[in-house]
Amino acid sequence: MAGFDDRELSTGELELEDRASLRRVAGLSTELTDITEVEYRKLRLERVVLVGVWTEGTAAQSEASLEELARLAETAGSEVLEGLVQRRSRPDPATYIGSGKVRELADIVASTGADTVICDGELSPGQLRQLEAKLKVKVIDRTALILDIFAQHARSREGKAQVELAQLQYLIPRLRGWGESLSRQAGGRAGGANGGVGLRGPGETKLETDRRRINKRVAKLRREIAAMDTIRETKRGRRVANEVPSVAIVGYTNAGKSSLLNAITGAGVLVQDALFATLDPTTRRAVTPDGRAYTMTDTVGFVRHLPHQLVDAFRSTLDEAADADLLLHVVDGSAPAPEEQVQAVRQVLAEIGEKRSEPLPPELVVINKADAADEVSLVRLSHLLPDAVVVSARSGEGIDKLVQVLADRLPRPQMLVDVLVPYTHGELVARAHAEGEVLAEDHTPEGTRLQARVHPDLAAALQRYVTHGSAI
Known part of the structure; x- marks a missing residue:
């Protein structure tokens, strides 16, 4: 076909193409009218007004926080x-911004035709209920927004769970706080008001039914994630055993x-100019300039006021970082304010x-970009x-220097061996080259003479080939 691009797309390009193929259509609600089946209803985020409360810091910092919220909303x-x-x-404590400002906000919502208000903070259930009652539109907070983005971007079974x-x-x-329909009574004599004979429930409110079902689902998810943690630990254990x-x-x-x-x-992983493009960790093998193998793992990005539920939920992914030999902090x-981002990550x-x-x-x-x-x-x-180290992942500037610094910072094998290995x-x-640091190599009629630094397990395997009384 004329003009058809038959080049092979990388994994990241395919993911990016797939993610862009379906976009939300304005005016089509994704909100569930009933959550009896205990699904977390998708947030209708189409035309939004952002609201923040500036309690500390400078005006520039408060505006930067709202600008970040805008990027989150666009994502x-x-x-x-x-x-x-x-x-x-x-x-x-009642309405987040005060009753007078709520009336002003209601006028702005009406004049702009917004269908959602997003607050730059975590709302209590009471604040959420009060704001929705007064504004007559959907109200969500920063935490719910970040959770919604994570739900859209999670790819793996573990990430989705x-x-x-x-x-x-x-x-x-x-x-x-999610609507009066959740607290209707469905049992006993009062059930007659809700539909009469055949429609009476077991005597608990719909709210209680949903809470019970959600708690059962939470327990099941915890079990599933614990099982997936075991698999992740096994893979990590293999790498540790091989001392990579x-x-x-x-x-x-x-x-x-991801670009880095x-x-x-x-690696060819997904790269996108959007917040939280990466949720599922990606591990790839790399080699230092002197031939030592190591792994690199791309982890989920951090953000200011990251919901504590997410820190807890992604504990296994974050533990991948905590168990590494080196943290590459990008x-x-x-x-606009990289120092604050550094502080948020370190926190x-x-x-x-x-x-x-x-x-x-x-x-x-x-320092990237x-x-x-x-x-x-x-x-x-x-x-x-x-x-x-200052680099640009896009242009390649400084990457060679970074790779060399990485090689210098990574732990080196500790045991020095001098062996004559038969060609059989x-x-x-090959393991000495892949896992250790070969200092000298010579091919003799009897076999390969090696002087190398290796890890204890390989040193033990080479023990029988030690030459000239050399000690390991």
């Missing part, structure tokens, strides 16, 4: 119509972690570290993060 598939920030010492668990944990205390060094890529969402993984390993050099890592008996691995900071950042910002960041056991020589 979820919505159109942002208006963004409002109110200065208060603390959010109003973790997101559903986080959604249900968020939903349980807010069941009463591991690098975990962490950082703020959309900092360019592709640039170093040629920072977006072109971001989440500290939360993970508090629940572990072992310390977190050492950190190597990488050097081609899009201005010189002043790069100089300031380099001063704040003096040991950081060439697989041991």
Whole structure:
């Protein structure tokens, strides 16, 4: 066919094409009218107004937080119509922004034709109920928005289960806030008012029925995730047994972690200019310039005020980072406030570290997107993060230097061997090249003479071939 592009698409390109093939259509509601089947109803995010409360920090910081909320909303598939920030010492406990401002907000919602209001914070069930009653449109908070994005982007069975668990944990205390239909009585004599004979229930409210079913689903999800954790631990255990060094890529969402993984390993994973494009961890093999093998794992991005339900749900994924030999902390050099992003990432890592008996691995900071950042910002960041490596995953600038720094930071095999391996056991020589560091190699009539640094398990396998009385 004329003009047909028959080149092979990478995995990431196929995922990107698949994700772009179906978009939300304005005016078509995805909201369930009844959640008796205990499905977390999809949020209708089409035309939205954003609302934030500025309690601390500078005006620029509060505006930056709202701009990030706008990006989150756009990632979820919505159109942002208006963004409002109110200065208060603390959010109003009843309506988040106060009754007077609620009336102003209702006028703005009516004039813009918005169908959703998104609050830049976590709303209590009471605040949610009050705002929906007064504004007459759907109201969600930052946590629900992030959960919705995670639900759209999760690909693997484990990722989907973790997101559903986080959604249900968020939903349980807010069941009463999602509409009056959830609290109707369905049993006893009062059942006559709800349909009469044949339609009376067991005597509990629909709210109680839904809560019971959700709790059963949560218990089942926890069991499934625990089983998947066992599989992940087995795979990780194999890598540890082989003593293959591991690098975990962490950082703020959309900092360019997946692009960096592709640039170093040629992984071909999904790269998209959107928040939380990566949810499921990807592990790829790489080789240092001196021939040592190691693995790189791309992890889920962090964000300010990351819902604690997600930190708990993605514990196994985040543990992948905590068990690595080195953390590659990627920072977006072109971001308006990269220092705050660094702080947010380190805060989440500290939360993970508090629940572990072992310390977190050492950190190597990488300032990415050097081609899009201005010189002043790069100089300031380099001063704040003096040991950081500056790169551009898109252009390839600084990647060679980063690979060399990685090689220097990764643990090296500790045991020195001097062996003569018969040609009939060439697989041991291949393992020495793949898993260790070969210092000298010579092919003799009797076999291959090797001087190498290797891990204890390989040293044990080579013990019988030690030459000239050399000790391992």
